[in-house]
Amino acid sequence: MTEQPGRKRDAAATRQALLDAGAKLFAERGFDRTTVRDIAELAGVNQALLFRYFGSKEALFEQVIARSSREHLDRHPPERLLSASLRSMLEPGGDRNRALETYLRSSGSGDVGAVLREEVGAEYARMLATLTDAPDAELRADLALAWLMGIGVVREITGKQPLAGADPDAIVSLVLTAIRTLLERAE
């Protein structure tokens, strides 16, 4: 990914390149359809190094998802997290962060980073839950999060029109309005 012409042998740079390549490919194709050979090639690195530095494909995946979601959560306060996450999903190149995409692509049968996915999801939901004072705040936050993920699925995985090609602003407006109903409505 990012080459460091200054040094020829640089373990840190290699690790970073693998993380970057993994982040890109996992977000694009999901866990199953991304091969360690693809990751290594994109990183410009021998694939054996992936196992030296991360131990396994799953371990690399976990580090990818951890880094990416942590970055995103740190960068956005709760009240802006919804629109920020939504926008990062709507604008492919805009935000380099792919936490939610990677998260949902990782689906599969479950074992792959399941614990970690749980933590990430819980952290998103906890932040969103602060936006409402309804008694079932967390459930409503989960539903809001689920919507973001669903939109990501439809846009980037199935590519269905008109959603896939719609103006991000229009989507954000529609979704945030409805989510406001979801969060504010008592009972």
Add this chain to the structure above:
Amino acid sequence: MTEQPGRKRDAAATRQALLDAGAKLFAERGFDRTTVRDIAELAGVNQALLFRYFGSKEALFEQVIARSSREHLDRHPPERLLSASLRSMLEPGGDRNRALETYLRSSGSGDVGAVLREEVGAEYARMLATLTDAPDAELRADLALAWLMGIGVVREITGKQPLAGADPDAIVSLVLTAIRTLLERAE
């Protein structure tokens, strides 16, 4: 799946058993993580027959998704399609239909039954679009559909609490209320 003790050799029953087994496994694990050997075993059938009757794993998948979504659409009128689809996703054993689950599980990189998935999604969206008279009816319908899929993802793939364990009635109530806002609100 369903055994027919009366006949020993029955091509139709074998085909049906493969379709049933495929429907179950594809919905549970997605396309990639379901092997033809698993399908054949669950169907109680030699795996070579899968290729005799369907040609390829992808072709079987397409027939599975076509059958399942068609059944669902035929059975529910537009005004009840939303709640029916939502409920069928919320109650694992309730509705034997898994159209949306299979649909979203099929994600992967895209080639697998892409055309067919597009048709299915379009048909759902067209029916949902009849529920609003907003100018961007189809976009709103897509967003509603996306929400259903997102809820399915969170509940059945990531299993996140409290959503995964929440009362279906509570979810239906919250979601339908918000979706009403989404569909009715004129700009």
Add this chain to the structure above:
DNA sequence: GGCAGTTGTAAGCAGCTGCTTACAACGCTA
């Protein structure tokens, strides 16, 4: 009963996957 087409079976092939190993090239320290 004899035949032909249909249905079912066992075995295996080629390709890809994650992962390992044995080894070479490098660069820091003494």
Add this chain to the structure above:
DNA sequence: TAGCGTTGTAAGCAGCTGCTTACAACTGCC
């Protein structure tokens, strides 16, 4: 410069995958 741990490489292994093939067993028809 000699030695040694670190970084990078090439090759390959074992297991699984979708799919094919060669063949056996059954069924319906004459």
